[in-house]
Amino acid sequence: MFYTIDILGTIAFAISGVLVAFNKKMDLFGILIIAFVTAVGGGTLRDLLIGNTPVSWMTDMTYSYVILGSAIFAIIFRSKINSVLNV
Secondary structure, three states, rough: OOOHHHHHHHHHHHHHHHHHHHHHHOHHHHHHHHHHHHHHHHHHHHHHHHHHOHHHHHHHHHHHHHHHHHHHHHHHHOOOOHHHOOO
């Protein structure tokens, strides 16, 4: 249950990072870096503060795949996502 919620949060923050990077007119590499940092930044800080090392995204490649897939999804459907968010 908690793993599913963590993955859903990762998806949401990766999409958020992609949209912000597009607003800053970054290139594809910059968009992927911003999406990754936004998606795993909070969880990394949480894991480090509670002493859970190595951090979860370093031991489970699912996070990287989910971020990459979410970033591609957000890049392809960014106009539809923006229209939904501006309602």
